[in-house]
Amino acid sequence: MPGAFDPFVPSPADPWDARKAAHxxxxxxxxxxxxxxxxxxxxxxxRTVDALxxxxxxxxxxxxxxxxRGAEQQLDSTLEALRAAKQRIDLKxxxxxxxxxxxxxxxxGRAIVTLATWWLDRMATSPAPLQEKLVxxxxxxxxxxxGDVHDAVAMFNQNQLYRRxxxxxxxxxxxxxxxxxxxLRYLNNDANRKGHPNENWAxxxxxxxxxxxxxxxxxxxxxxxxxxxGWTLRDYRTAExxxxxxxxxxxxxxxxxxxxxxxxxxxxxxxxxxxLGQEATPRWIAGKLAAFFVGPAPDxxxxxxxxxxxxxxxxxxxPALKTMLRSRAFYRPxxxxxxxxxxxxxxxxxxxxxxxxxPDWVRVYQAAGAMGQRLFxxxxxxGWHGGTxxxxxxxxxxxxxxxxxxxxxxxxxxxxxxFPTLDAAVTRLLARPLPxxxxxxxxxxxxxxxxxxxxxxxxxxxxxxxx
Amino acid sequence: MRTxxxxxxxxxxxxxxxxxxxxxxxxxxxTALALNNPWDLGLTASAAGRPDWPxxxxxxxxxxxxxxxxxxPFVHDEYYRARPKLAVPHEKVLRLSDEVGLHPALTxxxxxxxxxxxxxxxGVGYPNPNRSHFRSMxxxxxxxxxxxxxxxxxxxxxxxxxxxDCGSSAGMTLSAEMPLAMQGTSPRVIAVDDIARFGFHxxxxxxxxxxxxxxxxxxxxxxxEPLVDFLSHTEMNxxxxxxxxxxxxxxxxxxxxxxxxxxxxxxxxxxxxGLIAAGSPTRVYYVGLGGFDTHVxxxxxxxxxxxxxxxxxxxxxGDLKTKGLxxxxxxxxxxxxxxxxxxxxxxxxxxxxxxxxxxxGGQVKPGxxxxxxxxxxxxxxxxxxxxxxxSVYSTVLEQWLGVPSAPILGGKFDPLDxxxxxxxxxxxx
Numbered sequence: 001m002p003g004a005f006d007p008f009v010p011s012p013a014d015p016w017d018a019r020k021a022a023h024x025x026x027x028x029x030x031x032x033x034x035x036x037x038x039x040x041x042x043x044x045x046x047r048t049v050d051a052l053x054x055x056x057x058x059x060x061x062x063x064x065x066x067x068x069r070g071a072e073q074q075l076d077s078t079l080e081a082l083r084a085a086k087q088r089i090d091l092k093x094x095x096x097x098x099x100x101x102x103x104x105x106x107x108x109g110r111a112i113v114t115l116a117t118w119w120l121d122r123m124a125t126s127p128a129p130l131q132e133k134l135v136x137x138x139x140x141x142x143x144x145x146x147g148d149v150h151d152a153v154a155m156f157n158q159n160q161l162y163r164r165x166x167x168x169x170x171x172x173x174x175x176x177x178x179x180x181x182x183x184l185r186y187l188n189n190d191a192n193r194k195g196h197p198n199e200n201w202a203x204x205x206x207x208x209x210x211x212x213x214x215x216x217x218x219x220x221x222x223x224x225x226x227x228x229x230g231w232t233l234r235d236y237r238t239a240e241x242x243x244x245x246x247x248x249x250x251x252x253x254x255x256x257x258x259x260x261x262x263x264x265x266x267x268x269x270x271x272x273x274x275x276l277g278q279e280a281t282p283r284w285i286a287g288k289l290a291a292f293f294v295g296p297a298p299d300x301x302x303x304x305x306x307x308x309x310x311x312x313x314x315x316x317x318x319p320a321l322k323t324m325l326r327s328r329a330f331y332r333p334x335x336x337x338x339x340x341x342x343x344x345x346x347x348x349x350x351x352x353x354x355x356x357x358x359p360d361w362v363r364v365y366q367a368a369g370a371m372g373q374r375l376f377x378x379x380x381x382x383g384w385h386g387g388t389x390x391x392x393x394x395x396x397x398x399x400x401x402x403x404x405x406x407x408x409x410x411x412x413x414x415x416x417x418x419f420p421t422l423d424a425a426v427t428r429l430l431a432r433p434l435p436x437x438x439x440x441x442x443x444x445x446x447x448x449x450x451x452x453x454x455x456x457x458x459x460x461x462x463x464x465x466x467x
Numbered sequence: 468m469r470t471x472x473x474x475x476x477x478x479x480x481x482x483x484x485x486x487x488x489x490x491x492x493x494x495x496x497x498t499a500l501a502l503n504n505p506w507d508l509g510l511t512a513s514a515a516g517r518p519d520w521p522x523x524x525x526x527x528x529x530x531x532x533x534x535x536x537x538x539x540p541f542v543h544d545e546y547y548r549a550r551p552k553l554a555v556p557h558e559k560v561l562r563l564s565d566e567v568g569l570h571p572a573l574t575x576x577x578x579x580x581x582x583x584x585x586x587x588x589x590g591v592g593y594p595n596p597n598r599s600h601f602r603s604m605x606x607x608x609x610x611x612x613x614x615x616x617x618x619x620x621x622x623x624x625x626x627x628x629x630x631x632d633c634g635s636s637a638g639m640t641l642s643a644e645m646p647l648a649m650q651g652t653s654p655r656v657i658a659v660d661d662i663a664r665f666g667f668h669x670x671x672x673x674x675x676x677x678x679x680x681x682x683x684x685x686x687x688x689x690x691x692e693p694l695v696d697f698l699s700h701t702e703m704n705x706x707x708x709x710x711x712x713x714x715x716x717x718x719x720x721x722x723x724x725x726x727x728x729x730x731x732x733x734x735x736x737x738x739x740x741g742l743i744a745a746g747s748p749t750r751v752y753y754v755g756l757g758g759f760d761t762h763v764x765x766x767x768x769x770x771x772x773x774x775x776x777x778x779x780x781x782x783x784x785g786d787l788k789t790k791g792l793x794x795x796x797x798x799x800x801x802x803x804x805x806x807x808x809x810x811x812x813x814x815x816x817x818x819x820x821x822x823x824x825x826x827x828g829g830q831v832k833p834g835x836x837x838x839x840x841x842x843x844x845x846x847x848x849x850x851x852x853x854x855x856x857x858s859v860y861s862t863v864l865e866q867w868l869g870v871p872s873a874p875i876l877g878g879k880f881d882p883l884d885x886x887x888x889x890x891x892x893x894x895x896x
Contacts, residue, residue, distance in 0.1 A: 463695060
């Protein structure tokens, strides 16, 4: 009897077909198109999964960061001149600083929107959508919010870290996150000093990022916070200083600690090593990945197999992810189309389905925010809850509104040729037949024509909200 | 629990609705539909001193509000020793008693207190406090510290068990995201952050015909997959609520702000008052004010947050008074925890435990209730709770909303003496 984690093997009774291929591409990307589904059916499951992991090299930063740096350099050189002249830096005595500070803030505010739209465009157009789906996963896992970090460049650097390690090694990714300036600022570890510990990062590291609640004590949190003292930013003088990690021995507490039952003069590296050695950690990571890709209550056997594989492969993520995407558990009938599309997934998928190239991404970004998911602004350090919590009477209209806006062509020209008939529209948008009562009602209401109203109605159906 | 509506009560209520018709006709249809709902009995105006529409407004202070700097124990030297930078100076405290007073940013709340419309419950918490935001917020929202019950909200269970035939908007949150507190087994709560635009908008040129087609298309059909069924019901409910909300938005647009501050928190309370005045069938409103996680440089930030809180509550109470509704609304604040007694080295405070709750409205028993937790007998640097938050919930459920609390809270928690006795007796009896 094969396990839930064993590979799905197609048979004449249960073939590798468009239904399953569309399921794989939906979960591993954003709104697959009929021709992509056809290609996946032809290539077969194994080759399709392998191809999903061919990630391109790092993309360059959006150009808008030049403006940010320009404004920062103006402010920083003014501050430097004041310091050199031994002047007090104070908005009362130097009101001219106010405008410089405001300009820096304005540029970062612009840049974070540009960054979000740049990322949305990558989701829609990248040859490796799984990479961007994983970046979205890590953004919701190792959360940082622009509202607390106030630095679009640092948020971009963090985003690139997630892209570079999207399906790489979790231990390396964790190490990068622990030294990531956006994270240091978001969870205040930059203010964590010997004798004056700040527990914020130390707590979330275990509770949300690696182990989950119930596997450590309050004492472990306090001892871990001591170990993380001195993991901070290079300096606070210039904007660049605030974007460089530094370990400062002077403010590090090198005394003995007792952490998760192990005694020693631990620092952050030791804490990570001890955490990665806990049984809870691979289980937690596997569980979170499976909840994101498979569903809110993923098969326990699958999660256990993924956790085992993570441990055996020294936390390499790709083998466990491939196991998941090939597994029998992934293609169970009660798993397919049983997840609510997240807002970003819905929005990017809608843009792709309507064949809109380079739409007004700012409007799409705002619309996803109204649906409950504003990139770079996760609501709490726990990220987005997902699942049915995406859906309520308010967010559902945000979805139908975005669909209406996109279909109207106001956000970019729609490829009308993609909807030659009503049946073609349903296939393209839902990748499944409509239940009979909805098919009849839709045909009556639209006269059987693939009008803009008809496309909007299909994109407003419960069936279009699920993945 | 009360029994089904009798014919006599039906007639009484029918008359009540007609009598109220001049001011609040718009929800008449659904109010009439909801008549055989036991929870709806609160509508009757027969019991003396009993509100016609007992409405609850829950205000969530997200991030962990610093209770010690909200209701300040200014008489205790330990407070000043623990907080050399952050303590509110003696002379600035807005004194409520010989022991405690309000933070100076809460002047509007102090006026309401002097006016007899504020009850403060001190030292509220729960056993074995959890210092994680998420877990502790979950505990307050589920009212289930052990985490053994179903993962539903206490208000969601209220709607499920005591309001089985309620319409789709028994509860409303003024935010895009639905709080766990409001989540139950059926979607009878709505989340809305812009009541004017709320609705299904057809594509350009689609018009009313497309809206009608949408309404017919989303009719839930037995036998649908569970997720599609959930989505169908949510879309139906949303469509029903939209028409009512748009009308109220139109009314609010015509009054000139009614003295509310411009910040989002106050504006949400303004919408709540407008909806209540319009006779909305919603019984529980949920409004959030976030940003209380003051680990770093707390001083200015916390002042501004309290200013926002106090000014918003003050304007809300003034508005309710003008509308003649102050005796029909009870507002309750909570936060997932207070903060540690000692300040940290970053000019902030870390996660703590017990903190005060506020009950605000015309029918509260005004004053400072309970005793302030000891500032010397601490648990890992944190206050020990005096009153279980579920006792506050049971007070609200039994003495304000008039429903048995034990099934909702998973046990019996003694109500507190914080609601005016004649109201508590009429509602609870």
